[in-house]
Amino acid sequence: QSQPLDFFVLFSSATSLLGSLGQGMANYSAANGFLDGLAHYRRTMGLPGLSIHWGAVSQVGRAIGRDTETAAMLSKNGMGAISPAQFLESLELLMSSSDVEVGVVPIEWSLWQERVAQWPFLVDWQETILEVAQPSKSDFLLKLEATPPNELRLLLVAHVRRQVAQVLRISHPESIEMDTGFFDLGIDSLTSVELRNKLQGSLKCSVPSTVTLDYPTLKALVEYLYEQLLLEQVSYSNTVPTEEINEDREEITL
Template identity: 40%
Template sequence: LKTVLAPKVWGAWHLHELTKDLSLDLFVLYSSAAALLGSPGQGSHVAANSFLDGLAHYRHRLGLPALSINWGPWSEVGSAATAVIHRQMRSRGVGAISPDQGKRALSQLLLTNRSPQIGVVPIQWSQFQQQGIGRDPFFANFNQTGHRAAFEKKADWQAQIKQLPQRQRIGFLTQALQTEVAKVLGLAGNQKPELTTSFFDMGMDSLMAVELKNQLDAHLGTPVAATVIFEFPTIRTLAAHLVEMVCAADPPPADGLAPDLHGEPPPANPDPPPDVSSEIEQELAALETLLERS
């Protein structure tokens, strides 16, 4: 936490202290969109940038020049110019800023802006508002109609699962999960993820796991446990778990048969979840490393 906070917090504060009596034209802080939108696994980065935003507002109240820019990820240059980051951001509806666009936005802000804090983030609102923080009421005014329609369209797995005969439910969810996991992993259109290979063996990292969990929340219209991807780390075990979770709210009638079974024998039990404790430990260690690095 200290490693991440210190350069931004002390650096900006020292500049403020040392220049507050000078007649400056500009005092520009490079904050991050992470402080506006959140960033899974990067709490300390978010805190450091929120300090910059707070400092800009503080200076503004003192009548000093101040502008904190919450930049979205830049392409081609800088610390966020990696394919993995851009893929993750894209899957949340956040695009990248090209150096040309960034320079133009900066010039415009320096020339015309009077507000102490501005976010410069290319956002695909209809996609962004379908998941995670995008559903927060704070963002509701950005594209209210699109948000409602998109969310309602996404959150339909529950209804579809419940309408299906019990024997078809796991098959339906298995296919749906294959599509979502492929998107999160950034697989090519014709590539399908394996049903029994661990997500982490397929290249999923902790941030992608958070992204997948967010997608499940949106599709199911209800939050799933934060650890669900670690506890059920294959498509097959996850599908079985989610069907059980969704259908637990609708217990079968007293004769023990679900109404849609039509007298058919109950389906075979899904594969039991594997021993995942070591995978959970590994992922927790990876999360700690990420937190330390960020």
């Protein structure tokens, strides 16, 4: 706990994420569930922590390398194996992200859905898929569509500033400066995820989990959302005047 570590990576199992049959596997799932909880606990203390739910690994994995029957059973249930190369690529990607708990499991969803259609565990997941398939516009997006093009950035600044203030419990959003770093304001891995979820919910678009690392200030985040996401969501003329934010007064300059 007192060592200045850059990484603290725990190798958990997909069994603690998706479950498995049998008392022995239940104990195994519980043991790996402890690792998941430890990663979250460390993050709440401001320490590095990442727990990865690995699926079966081919050639060298416990379930594949020693038991061909297990491999056949996994395939029948719609689950595949991770190659060693994919394993290392996934590990490198996840270690550079801000995620706390992630599953890496090759799944053929058509087969998997048939098998677990009655699982209460996945009821919320199924509802989420339906929601994604039939998205509805948020109140903010409707307001954005009714806003003149030359006022869009200013509206977005106010919206993102409010979201940051809410996750950090800041009572006066206007006190958040455009160039102040989010981590200087107190954002950590948990509030970063909360901010990302708020932005995804209000903008109805995908926001990367590393958004506060990649765009660590209000100004950088607004520019990213405006240029990469909102232009795809809002229907108006393809010709939009180039705008710049006056950082002191937040006025639009054409």
